[in-house]
Amino acid sequence: MAVGDLSFELGNGEVLALIGPNGAGKTTVFNCLSGFLPPDEGEIYLEDRQLGGLQPFQICQRGMARTFQIVKPFLTISVLDNVMVGALSREKSTVTARTKSLEIIDFAGLSAWTYKEAQGLPLPLRKRLELARALATRPKVLLLDEVMAGLNPTEVDELIVLLKEVNRQGVSIFLIEHVMRGVMALSKRVIVINYGVKIAEGSPEEVVKDKQVIEAYLGKEFLSAQG
């Protein structure tokens, strides 16, 4: 069993982080929430509406969007065409979808690559594209799966600024992250899981001091993020 007996709440406008050692079951949680893996037991609610048993596309339409740990750009089409796919889930016409997409591309700092094929983009930009696409679906809740992995510190800082703005605009964020700098800077609360079970919950500062968490893995990572 990958994840057993996990319960939590994400407040409106909140940023919640999910951390834990590799193999702890974090992506499984995401897959359950986003409809890619139906949970054997338990319920998922978005603003009082049941999400359990829905297909991924329906969950996205209800307002919960996700990104993937290993980014999945639509490689042979342009950045604009990529984002438009997300936008068209919301917009009625191609024209308004295009306008919205250009706005989001601008917001994500991808303007210079608007008409370039996605497969020409380096990883940090692909991550932004993944984010931009998800934002185009105008989510209420954004699930970010290790969106900072593989980025250098400058890129991480830029992404933090971006995500803070996204949250400021009213999007609640639930993120899986290993990059502690991002977790500390963004999240109001942190949940720690290990072997599929919650072992701690609280503010970042609280969690960081929790003995169980430090034992699980946090020690080295925390120190390197501080220094």
Added chain:
Amino acid sequence: MDSDLALQLIIQGILLGGIYGLIALGLSLIFGVMGVINFAHGQMMVMAMYVSYWIFVLLGLDPYLSLVIVAAVIFVLGYLIQATVVNRILDYPEAMQVLPLVSMGLILENFALLLWGPDYRSPQTALGLETLWVGPVMIDVSRLIAFVLAILITVFIFIFLKKSNIGKCIRAASDNRTGAILVGINVNRIYNTSFALGAATTAAAGVLLLPLMPLSPHLGHDFTLTAFIVVILGGMGNLLGALVGGLILGVAESVSTLFLPATLKHAVSFSILIIIMLFRPQGLLGGKK
């Protein structure tokens, strides 16, 4: 329903099924090792049948005796095809893999057409028309021999793959390509050999079929499809499954003639195919992937 007739049909089906299994074995081997769907499979078999036919007509050598030679010839053909064409398309997306192999089949088929014309040929082999009776059941001797040889060859291939060095290399390469390279296995050569072996296996099946049916250049396509059905029925890449699938399909097709005209035999095969793909796509012997 005449139970004797039913028994007869079942036995005939089993006998033919053994050969089907052998054809499918080649296809499964190729797919299992390289992940390539050999759309030219049936046409390679037909090539083998022609080679065997001409050896018989020109040199008087009975197909069963020339089997090894024919298999060797087609082995070389398969090796060349893999080395020149298939090796280059291994990393292509599936759509682009389909076309070269389909084209290869087209080339082989029309090569045969060009050289030997569209007419049906039936070699009058020594045992071609012999039958024997086992109780109430009449068995074609050539079918029986074909079945026995098919099973023997199948077992031989199993043992070869399990025990021989090359066999182990083949299994390693199919399991984990990168790992195999790291361990020093010349993966390209293994791929060539696997494809060639698959071709040779099919060639053997073709030789065994030669006394049983009239030969024409256009037989290939039907047998490619039959091989596909058997492989999917038994499980892609599962060699034992190829044999089991072959036997089941052979019996199903044979018994269906009790209820349907013989020309609709393939409708039965295709229906089985669709049902298996929908409800057990990994095949009867395939594990859950």
Added chain:
Amino acid sequence: MKRLYLLLAAVFVILILLPLFLDNYALGIFVMIFFWAYVGQSWNVLTGYTGHISLGHALYIGIGAYATTFLAQTFGLTPWVGMFLGGVIAVAIALFLGFLGFRFGLRGVYFVIMTIAFAELTRLAVSHIEALGSFTGIFLDFNPSFYNFQFRGNIPYYYIALGYVVASLIAVRVLEVSKVGRFIVAIREDEEAAQALGVNTFKYNMIAIAISAFMTSLAGAFYANYIFYLHPNSLFGMSMSIELILRPIVGGLGTLFGPIIGSIILTPLSEISRAYFAKGGLEGLHLILYGVVAILVVLFMPKGIIVYVKRALNPIIKFSKET
């Protein structure tokens, strides 16, 4: 972009005037170029744009041909109307195939084989139906008239076939820039990611296969009234299915002009070599040539010939990346 339209317009005008200068035989080659370009384009919608490989598309040509012929011979219905009824049947069968395939998650090779199985089953079925000519096939009577979709000489067929191609170009172009078109391309690129972005992939897969089947079946009506002979093996058989995928793949899979370019290159090659070799008693050599060309193109120009055509035309027409 404007320059591209100008070029297309120029080509179109030339094509309209061409029959004044060509003899019947040459026009016949053009008819076949247009026919295969259209059929390739129709197949391209499912395989090139949506990414599901079909090796059984002959099924839809056969349905179109047999439906229009049956309706014409039994009820005297003009093929101009009959072809749309045939289209409805084709869509129904395609949706059935799609339902089985997409609902049960058949992808890649399994889907390919499913398409083959459907075509083969239909071939076998039609071969056993008396009313559809069974093993002998159906011969169409030659009663030339617009109503009957039959004409003397190649000129009318030329313009009709040209019409098919132009219509398909417009239809696919509209599709490309529409929501439907963008969603099916997303499915081809990454079906999971598309799902995560709110795309109902099952629905759009079904739409794609329906459009493709409908378009393909319309060509069947043309085929029937141009060739005047229907046989299950030629209409539902693998050779037809293989023939119709060659040009789009060689020209450029998933592109608007790929099937057309592919047809321009392969069709004359096929027609001329077939006639030439048949005279020398070398049957089948033209198919070998086909096979060799197809293999060479896939090995050395995997994106299709269109890449080189675009490069060659780039000085004149700046192909912008804008959609």
